[in-house]
Amino acid sequence: MQQARTEIASAVEPIIDRWKDEEGPLLPILNGIQRELGHVPRESLPIIAEALNLSRAEVYGVVSFYHDYREKPAGRHVLKLCRAEACQSMGGDAVAEKLQNLLGIKFHETSADGAVTLEPVYCLGLCACAPSAMLDGEVIGRIDDARAEEIAAEVRA
Amino acid sequence: MSVKIYIPRDAGALALGAEKVAAAAREEIEKRGLDAKIVRNGSRGMFWLEPMVEVETAEGRVAYGPVKPGYVAGLFDAGLIEGGAHDLRLGKPEEIPFLAKQTRLTFARCGIIDPVSLEDYEAHGGLRGLRNALAKTPLGIVEEVTESGLRGRGGAGFPTGIKWKTVHDTEATQKYIVCNADEGDSGTFSDRMIMEGDPFVLIEGMVIAGIAVGATKGYVYLRSEYPNVHKILNEAIDAARAAGILGKSVLGSKYAFDMEVRVGAGAYVCGEETALLDSLEGKRGQVRAKPPLPAHEGLFGKPTVINNVISLASVPIILDKGGAYYRDFGMGRSRGTIPIQITGNVKHGGLFETAFGVTLGELVDDIGGGTATGRPVRAVQVGGPLGAYWPRDLFDTPFDYEAFAAKDGLIGHAGIVVFDDTVDLLKQARFAMEFCAVESCGKCTPCRIGSTRGVEVLDRLKQGIAPEEQIETVTDLCNTMKFGSLCALGGFTPYPVMSALTHFPEDFRPAPVREAAE
Numbered sequence: 001m002q003q004a005r006t007e008i009a010s011a012v013e014p015i016i017d018r019w020k021d022e023e024g025p026l027l028p029i030l031n032g033i034q035r036e037l038g039h040v041p042r043e044s045l046p047i048i049a050e051a052l053n054l055s056r057a058e059v060y061g062v063v064s065f066y067h068d069y070r071e072k073p074a075g076r077h078v079l080k081l082c083r084a085e086a087c088q089s090m091g092g093d094a095v096a097e098k099l100q101n102l103l104g105i106k107f108h109e110t111s112a113d114g115a116v117t118l119e120p121v122y123c124l125g126l127c128a129c130a131p132s133a134m135l136d137g138e139v140i141g142r143i144d145d146a147r148a149e150e151i152a153a154e155v156r157a
Numbered sequence: 158m159s160v161k162i163y164i165p166r167d168a169g170a171l172a173l174g175a176e177k178v179a180a181a182a183r184e185e186i187e188k189r190g191l192d193a194k195i196v197r198n199g200s201r202g203m204f205w206l207e208p209m210v211e212v213e214t215a216e217g218r219v220a221y222g223p224v225k226p227g228y229v230a231g232l233f234d235a236g237l238i239e240g241g242a243h244d245l246r247l248g249k250p251e252e253i254p255f256l257a258k259q260t261r262l263t264f265a266r267c268g269i270i271d272p273v274s275l276e277d278y279e280a281h282g283g284l285r286g287l288r289n290a291l292a293k294t295p296l297g298i299v300e301e302v303t304e305s306g307l308r309g310r311g312g313a314g315f316p317t318g319i320k321w322k323t324v325h326d327t328e329a330t331q332k333y334i335v336c337n338a339d340e341g342d343s344g345t346f347s348d349r350m351i352m353e354g355d356p357f358v359l360i361e362g363m364v365i366a367g368i369a370v371g372a373t374k375g376y377v378y379l380r381s382e383y384p385n386v387h388k389i390l391n392e393a394i395d396a397a398r399a400a401g402i403l404g405k406s407v408l409g410s411k412y413a414f415d416m417e418v419r420v421g422a423g424a425y426v427c428g429e430e431t432a433l434l435d436s437l438e439g440k441r442g443q444v445r446a447k448p449p450l451p452a453h454e455g456l457f458g459k460p461t462v463i464n465n466v467i468s469l470a471s472v473p474i475i476l477d478k479g480g481a482y483y484r485d486f487g488m489g490r491s492r493g494t495i496p497i498q499i500t501g502n503v504k505h506g507g508l509f510e511t512a513f514g515v516t517l518g519e520l521v522d523d524i525g526g527g528t529a530t531g532r533p534v535r536a537v538q539v540g541g542p543l544g545a546y547w548p549r550d551l552f553d554t555p556f557d558y559e560a561f562a563a564k565d566g567l568i569g570h571a572g573i574v575v576f577d578d579t580v581d582l583l584k585q586a587r588f589a590m591e592f593c594a595v596e597s598c599g600k601c602t603p604c605r606i607g608s609t610r611g612v613e614v615l616d617r618l619k620q621g622i623a624p625e626e627q628i629e630t631v632t633d634l635c636n637t638m639k640f641g642s643l644c645a646l647g648g649f650t651p652y653p654v655m656s657a658l659t660h661f662p663e664d665f666r667p668a669p670v671r672e673a674a675e
Contacts, residue, residue: 026439065441066422084343086574089501125346126172128204128506141172
């Protein structure tokens with residue numbers, strides 16, 4: 001446990017140092033930690049709080065406010081499927097159903113083998129090529145049954 | 158000179174395979190030993206044709222699309238680099254009716270130039286606005302923007318010139334320009350497209366804003382769902398800084414201005430300007446009560462211009478051609494052009510920049526070509542998740558802030574989502590409430606509690622429990638949310654709900670559930 005805490009500190013400190021003298025450093029720090037570690041571990045919060053002269057509660061309040069921040073690591077792949085209106089108009093609900101069945105998980109869940117986390121997203125700005133998704137940061141448009149199956153196969157591979 | 162082949166790096170094109178197309182093209186060029194160079198441009202905004210590949214020929218540019226990676230070798234066989242004949246050949250892109258019918262002022266360069274080449278930018282009229290601005294007094298710049306009649310393109314439609322004047326007139330040691338690039342509305346992507354296709358125009362607009370109001374620092378608050386924008390925008394900012402457009406002396410003048418991109422963390426409400434400012438400051442993205450206005454006490458309590466991407470990106474053309482030139486487009490109090498995004502279940506989806514005044518019907522039926530599924534259009538939602546659902550009966554409404562407001566709708570960020578006749582408006586109304594509940598910042602009660610109660614009431618309606626009572630309750634609830642919420646999230650969620658209820662009442666009075674017979 002002590003070991004883990006030290007590892008987290010050594011990952012988090014350079015990120016804090018990079019931003020702590022900038023204006024409004026908290027979001028860039030949290031974004032940096034999430035990018036580096038795949039999540040924002042609870043153990044990092046007191047380190048951030050101390051460096052920015054905030055209370056732990058304030059930092060926790062910010063972390064818990066934003067949808068992006070995860071408390072636990074995600075699966076090896078993160079699939080964000082758009083659930084907003086433009087995608088709904090092109091059969092997005094059916095695609096969501098299909099992908100949940102193919103992956104055997106629901107939204108906000110990670111598959112038991114740790115392969116994939118499925119998250120809803122409200123608009124990727126790909127509304128003229130709906131339904132759309134983002135897999136590990138790469139955008140995918142016009143998802144139909146065949147494409148959904150390809151995605152499922154890809155994350156399982 | 159090598160032939161230029163344009164393959165977009167716009168996220169819409171990438172989502173349809175542009176990266177693989179570019180890789181395949183690179184391979185063909187090498188294999189065939191051709192003297193050709195691939196330029197990664199932005200998108201022209203015709204997404205049914207993406208990935209659209211263009212080649213520069215002696216007669217001008219020739220487009221091909223939609224190009225799948227598997228077609229690339231065949232295209233080269235057909236003599237793509239001379240503009241050779243092929244089933245996918247579309248001819249000159251600017252003659253494609255969807256583009257030919259547009260008035261591109263803000264998007265003049267988008268899809269044409271290499272987005273991160275300053276040389277391309279200047280060759281196509283870039284920086285003329287900034288140079289004109291540098292020859293004026295700050296107040297002279299503000300007056301030009303006021304004269305143009307430009308109104309906030311983020312959705313609120315507040316006159317940009319007045320906002321700038323307020324910040325100009327407020328004394329402070331530090332002022333800020335904040336660009337709202339938290340484009341969260343479903344059915345919109347104009348901010349994304351301009352930042353990916355012509356990022357310098359935004360940078361130029363922010364620099365002009367800075368000079369006009371006396372701000373030396375700019376922030377672009379970008380949503381985290383747009384990593385591709387982040388990359389391109391940073392490349393452009395670096396190039397602008399290297400060229401002296403940003404820095405201690407803008408183009409050698411006495412004005413200093415620099416800017417950076419800050420990425421959000423997935424909160425729709427941060428598109429609301431005061432929530433955005435709190436988020437930039439590193440807090441929960443909660444809405445502030447106004448007054449004070451951000452123009453008086455904005456970012457870190459300092460006077461701040463906060464404008465949408467498209468508003469700022471429209472400034473260079475206004476300073477280049479003059480406020481009067483821009484103002485001469487449009488109708489009524491809606492001046493200039495607006496980039497309309499035609500999306501969802503539509504045959505020809507994309508970005509259509511035009512002067513205000515075009516009707517909803519023209520956009521959906523003529524320009525959009527009806528639905529992608531081939532079924533009749535039943536409803537369109539305009540202005541994102543907080544915008545009204547429109548029935549065909551109102552398709553004669555012109556695109557104009559006041560005309561839309563007069564029919565209980567809003568233009569918002571000018572996104573249109575088309576639905577065919579399979580849409581269930583009760584379900585859409587429920588989604589509007591659900592979305593509000595998910596995204597509410599929690600500061601005010603009508604939004605935080607009202608949205609959840611709204612979902613419950615609409616669920617009871619769906620189950621056929623005392624429908625008239627539920628309709629009365631939801632109407633009353635919408636009234637409370639509309640007038641009692643702090644910001645547009647709670648305040649405008651009633652638009653989709655009430656428009657669905659008003660224009661599509663049949664969906665809210667479902668046939669009684671049949672009793673199980675067996």
